[in-house]
Amino acid sequence: MFLTIARYTISAGNERTVLELVSELEAASREEExxxxxxxxxxxxxxxxxxxxxxxxxxxxxxxxxASPHFERLVLGRIVPLLAARTVESFTLPEV
Incomplete structure (x- = not known):
């Protein structure tokens, strides 16, 4: 199992646009194998x-x-320019 937590600080005035783009990103990402x-x-x-x-x-x-086209188009191309800050952390389940 692999978990990623991405934190976005949206630039003022861009909240609605980012939420609409993230909704599109969610739908496309959920279809990924x-x-x-x-x-x-x-x-x-x-x-x-x-x-x-x-x-x-x-x-x-x-x-x-x-590497998906929707990540490049939505995240890198449209969402990131509307953010004041972005951090991404990744986690794995510990093996016991």
Whole structure:
């Protein structure tokens, strides 16, 4: 299992546009082979703080997602220019 947490700080005035683009990204990403879940959450009381929780079967499935045409078009081409900040962290399940 592979988890990615992407945190977006949306530039003022771009909230609605980013949410519409993220909705399109969610739908396309959920159709990818290896994607277990893909959900976006707004911070309570702050419409400029958005977090994406993405679960994949493997790191390879996540890399396939990042190489997809919809990732390049939506995230890199349209969403990132509307953000004030963006961080991405990845996690794996510990082996016991």
């Amino acid at each position: 290896g994607c277990i879940s893909f959900d976006a959450y707004l911070k309570t009381g702050d419409a400029q703080q958005l977090v994406l929780l993405e679960r994949y079967e493997s790191a390879a499935a996540f890399e396939t997602h990042r």
